[in-house]
Amino acid sequence: MLSPTPLDRAFLGRGWRFPVLPDAQGRLGWAEAETRIEQSIWLVLATRRGERVMRPDFGCGIHDLVFEPNAEIVHGLIEAEVQAALVRWEPRIDVLAVDAIAAEGQPNVMLIRIDYRVRDTNTIHNLVYPFFINEGPGL
Secondary structure, three states: OOOOOHHHHHHHOEEEOOOOOEOOOOOEOEEEHHHHHHHHHHHHHHOEOOOOOOOOOOOEHHHHHOOOOOOHHHHHHHHHHHHHHHHHHOOOEEEEEEEEEEEOOEEEEEEEEEEEEEOOOOEEEEEEEEEEOOOOOOO
16 A cells, blocks of 8 residues: 555644643644544543533543442443544544453552554554543442
8 A cells, every 4th residue: 555645644643742731842733633532532542521621522531430339330331431432532543442451559549442444545543541430439
């Protein structure tokens, strides 16, 4: 497969690097292409629905599950929430798989692995998002 031309990669986007922080010269950093998509996925997952005043429907519902047990049934709920949020808010990718697992030796950490394909370039990527939970009493 030929490398995409700069015109083809325009769909992947360019924007402020996340988190938005100035560099040593006081300029804002930029992220482009696949890096921009990865940062956008991270932003969708890190944003609680209702958090943005002008876009209250933006974000992911995993934050409503933060006090649930780190159990398989909750992993399934997390996987469904992540899948739905990314399908809705990141049109540049196809979500191939979402898997949530308990981090070994860390009962309050759930690792969410997302496998996705960038539509414009047909390249496959993955991202692991650490989700910190605080299990409820008696669990």
